[in-house]
Amino acid sequence: MRKQVLSITLIAISAALISWGYKGHRAVATIAQKHLTSNTAYAVSAYLKGESMADVSTWADEHRNPTTGKWHFLNLPLGLSHQQFVDFVNQQSNDNVYGAILKEEAILKDQASTPDQKNSALKYLIHLVGDAHQPMHISRAEDKGGNTIQLRFDNAGTNLHSLWDSKLIDHEGLSEEQIAKQYDWANDAQIKKWQAASPMEWLWESYQISSELYADIKSGQHIDEAYYKKYMPTVHLRIDQAGIRLAGELNKLFNDTKVEAIKAEPINAPALSNNAAPAQQIKLEDVKNNVGKAVSVTGKVFSSKDIRSMVLVNLGAPYPKQLLTVVLKGDARQLTTQLENRTITVQGKIIEYQGKPEIVVEDTHALSIEN
Template sequence: MRKQVLSITLIALSAALISWGYKGHRAVAAIAQKHLTSNTAYAVSAYLRGESMADVSTWADDHRNPTTGKWHFLNLPLGLNHQQFVEYVNQQSNDNVYGAILKEKAILKDLASTSDQKNSALKYLIHLVGDAHQPMHISRAEDKGGNTIQLRFDNAGTNLHSLWDSKLIDHEGLSEEQIAKQYDWANDAQIKKWQADSPMEWLWESYRISSELYADVKSGQNIDEAYYKKYIPTVHLRIDQAGIRLAGELNKLFNDTKVKITKVDLLPAPPLSNTSAQVQKIKLEDVKNNIGNNVTVTGKVFSSKDIKSMVLVNLGAAYPKQLLTVVLKGDARQFAGQLDDKTITVQGKVIDYQGKAEIVVEDVHAISIEK
């Protein structure tokens, strides 16, 4: 019974404290990606094993446990001045967003950290910098970061936390690409100033905003267009600041780093033009016998499914009888909706996923549509 109650509690906590939502976190990562130096971008790609920053930006929400669930927020009372705020944060344990950011940065800086440790730490850092800039993640414990303050918006029930996670962003009606482009408006002087601020200052900014938000609503209130117009610029600001500052932190960590690749699987798949003897050309029917091999294979697409973070493309037959699933991630997601009923050629490493053959593709050059 205790295990069941704990499981239910963790599920409720996870659902309650996902910050910025899917679009917001991906926008933070996409903005950051544009402001990386070339060496930092290479290091990030290596440590993420070819996954894009946007694609891993919500990974930390999907891998919560009783310890890491506390890393996404910071609870404090209202009414603190700056000095009191800093003292309060420093007196807390490290099981909060501030302590977690410092911890993951230390892992990334430590030359003794393994590639697996750096992969995990980088995924957490990308996510937690976004969390630190969502105002309702630096807020009161008694209302669970605004989750118990019930509101109505767009003719539907919501709460103050969810309103700031995603509802205001969704109301704007922009695509992910438009958000990443339109929110990234900072000039050079602003970028320099924002990147000079410490994580403590990021949290102080969020605290001041959440204090204002608490004062500006009452439980049961209908959130109108005036509220949206007043605060959507703040959403823009916090996501842009998060992206710019994330890039700044990563550039400090990796700009002068020489990444040593010690495992072949840390590298993205080579383009189709590669004629290395290590890449075998096989028949689709033989793909299940080539687990672990780098192959080139051709087959007809029978079905596909876009699950936001990736696109699943089934060759040889429709799901669940497919001979091969091609998983489109990163830049390769641009093929979404274009491959059904087409014959395609794909190159990559064959892996086993729950008894089915898969090839994960991120490089657009690793897949081609046959004439």
């Protein structure tokens, strides 16, 4: 049987609660990049090992686990005054977007932090500042941030959370470059004012907006052009504020920092270099019993879902009954049409996320497609 061997990058993620979507997060990062001082820009590039802020802006969604998954949002009841809101947030654990932002900034400030620790913290911070400005990430627990409020928009089903993640932005029809340019409209006075606000105030602003959004919607509602025109300026504002404030935080952290150049990791580093034993060939139905092991597994593709920055590919059964999920990212996303109803073999280390087995493969590795 002839096989076509393709080198790809596979990274496992959870598809839930991906804020601002691919375009929105990249826009936040691109706007921030434009407002960095020269020294900060050098430091950021060094700690990111040459990767751009836009390219790492969705990294935190791709590397979720049961602990960091809570970092992307904050649940709280509606109807709180400003002081009640502040008190509520301060009484919570650190496992939310507010605590995570403070934690990652502390790592970046700490001179004892290693380059790898700062690399990870910077990637999280770039993403989480965007999360803090997405109104439906500062919202109610009972509807999972609007995920269970079903709506229709552009002749398709969606929900309140997804509407604000990406659907409104998609409806606008702008490219990534156009979004980053058109959304970045703040003048010097606005920039100074926005950057003076604390992360707590960012969240309070999002809370006020989400409170309005809840009051302005009913489950099953058809979202019309009037709703789009009413709220699109708010989308513009929150993404621009996120970018400007991200730049402000980074300038505070790095403007006076002397950073030695950090050598980037080689692109072709072996994906399983941390595994002493070679990958073991196992059956797809045994994946769940081999968590933590480096394996080679073969299975049929039953379904896939394009979520813009990557494609979730389900082996063994359609979602949500899949036996294994892999993710195609970057150029590999273009392979989606080649994988439909095909049998593939993939190698990597099995991890478990919320009870589901996934394979994380760092850098490049082989994916075989059987004819």
